[in-house]
Amino acid sequence: MALLETRDLSKSFGGLQAIDKVSLKVEPNTIHGLIGPNGSGKSTFFNLLTGVYQPDEGSHISFDGVDITNSPAHTIAGLGLARTFQLLRLYGELSVLDNVMVGYHPHTKYGPLAPLFNGAEVRRQDKAVRDEMQELLEFIGLADHAEIPAAELSGGQRRLLALGRAIAMRPKMLLLDEPGAGLSPANVDSLMSTIMTLKDQYNLTIIVVEHILKVVMSTCDTISVLDHGQKISEGTPEHVKNDPAVVEAYLGREMADEDIRAAMDA
């Protein structure tokens, strides 16, 4: 059974149809790529899945067998759907450690008023969480910076922290919004290998939006292509690469075949 399924997912902003009846299935333990030209609706699609936006009438989203079409963001997060943001949205003033500890929030076992009535239990549980999160930071290579405010990290470290904060949620599925944006090619490769390791270690299913086609082509099991809010193609990387509709969406109708090939392989 598909872990995530959308049926006729639509969203319009005023007159603009940002997402137009997109149906999609993501199988467990796969990496699903989502590509498309700028403004094709990829980020909007993520915002709909995670409850940041509410979809239009007639849309259906189910995750892990639960209908989440109109669920608020925090409920969806609690079900095990985590994401990163294109612009990261880290908690800049909080320490690196606190950032990942916020990620762990859905698994907190004490109530919000426990600090007033049961301080001992809060301290006991928080210590266990802190140790666990310290390990996670160790794994992504930020343990030395645990006490530093997130805003003071370098660009590459910030991307790692965004990933770490999502992993801290112990999700079933992870949505990555342009994880490699702004990184040098070498850093992108190391980030992707970190992501692959995390996928195996935590049994993750991943949807990744990425502009660097090489990354998408080499890591994804399935790729969906969006253009003007519509799904225009779907299949294996090889299939998508050779789909004329995709080529047209990216490069226009008039491009010569060699140019297309070259652009795709770049």
Place this chain on the structure above:
Amino acid sequence: MVFLSRIADVIEALAQRHRMLPWLIAYALLLPLPFILSAFFNDYLIDLANRACLFIMLAVGLNIVKGFCGQVTVGHIGLYAIGAVTSAVLSLEPGGFGGALGFGLPVWVSIPIAVLVTAFAGLIVGLPSVRLEGAYLALATLGLGESVRIFIAVTPALGSSTGLMMIPAPSIGGYVFDSFTSYYYLVMTAAVVGIYFSFAILRSATGRAFQAIREDTIAASVNGINVVKYKLLAFVLSAMYAGLAGALFAHMPPGYLHHNNFTVIEMVTLLLMVVLGGIGNVWGGVIGAIVVTIAYDQTKDLMVYFMDRPIVIQPLVFGLSMVLLVLFMPRGIGGWFEGLQRNRRFIKRSEEKLGGAARNS
């Protein structure tokens, strides 16, 4: 600077031995304060210390909603007023002066009820935060806070323009807390406990959720935080601080309450405390409350003469210091000290790593 850092080191070392040790020592050190003040200065300063304690509670409470959770609320003094008037009216004898309400409840019953009533009022003040942000939220809460004061001012049953008089003082057994010194132990204890709980909240998942909402509301919701619930919780918790401070203010000698104690000026003073101390910094808020209470008191009669006409310049001085603070010290005393401590820790760690080489070179 070094002196402050030393104190921080000592506190840290004490906390290593036992978590509660710094708190107990601080409490013990605060016990003889009224006697020191009355021996070396005068009894009036004890009253000032009491008011400082009330403002500490207010500032620490305001910090929860404004500092931790980032919600700009300017109606806090209204909550303080609700706490004060509720406890006063509940504890007054029926049939008091000038048609004031009275229910004749014991003070130890009226104070907790006042705290609960204020908590509920805090929920209502917090409701606009679900939809509004920043300056709009500030306006909405300012309106709510000020309307409370005006409601008190025009309602004879709540004191109206004459105020509420003869509000009973709390007592245990036969002992009545009706002097500055005895009352000091009540408000000081409440302030210390309030500070302690504020730290307990800050250093828990609840506090982290508040801060996440402050830093980035969308990221917080995607991290599984119920933003509406936690925003309202922050308002309710901070209202409980205001309610307790208000109730304790009502019963403080001489047991008199007037709506002039809850004006926008008081609100600005409270904001100044939190900004001076450093928004979001608990100790900063405490220091801000103490400094501003004393400064407010000392500059009350500050006047300059212009063409032989006296001009009270206190509001001007306070307004200007607020502007200067926001411009040149936006993170206040607390933020400045935190940065200092972080640098010290960083240098210490680096030195340890280099095995002292950094110092020798």
